[in-house]
Amino acid sequence: xxxxxFFENVYAVVKLIPEGRITSxxxxxxxxxxxxxxxxxxxxxxxxLNDNLNIPAHRVTNRNGLLTGKKYFSTPKKxxxxxxxxxxxxxxxxxxxxxxxxxxxxxxxx
DNA sequence: ATCCTGACTTGAC
DNA sequence: GGTCAAGCCAGGA
Numbered sequence: 271x272x273x274x275x276f277f278e279n280v281y282a283v284v285k286l287i288p289e290g291r292i293t294s295x296x297x298x299x300x301x302x303x304x305x306x307x308x309x310x311x312x313x314x315x316x317x318x319l320n321d322n323l324n325i326p327a328h329r330v331t332n333r334n335g336l337l338t339g340k341k342y343f344s345t346p347k348k349x350x351x352x353x354x355x356x357x358x359x360x361x362x363x364x365x366x367x368x369x370x371x372x373x374x375x376x377x378x379x380x
Numbered sequence: 381a382t383c384c385t386g387a388c389t390t391g392a393c
Numbered sequence: 394g395g396t397c398a399a400g401c402c403a404g405g406a
Contacts, residue, residue: 306401312387339387
């Protein structure tokens with residue numbers, strides 16, 4: 271029996287991200303108690319995309335607000351499109367007012 | 381079992 | 394203030 275705690279946690283947190291808000295891999299990692307494992311968050315998200323789960327991975331960017339994982343979507347433009355549809359302005363693959371739209375689970379879910 | 385890679389982050393030069 | 398390198402954990406070859 272394997273314990274996908276990390277992955278399941280990532281799924282839960284990402285699913286809890288409100289519409290029009292975004293967060294970073296590191297924030298999720300910190301919330302999970304492993305800030306140094308931010309990479310695993312992206313890894314888990316990648317697995318989530320492969321699954322039939324409804325994971326708004328487009329609301330998750332790196333700490334810089336860059337759509338680093340847009341290429342892992344069906345189409346690279348899909349991510350930006352989804353973000354803009356939710357009212358998030360994206361410029362040059364970067365989210366505007368990122369810190370303003372930033373959603374920290376450690377704080378919001380406190 | 382070993383080595384490499386990866387949607388990141390932080391620290392050092 | 395920008396660039397380079399290392400750390401982190403898990404999974405695939």
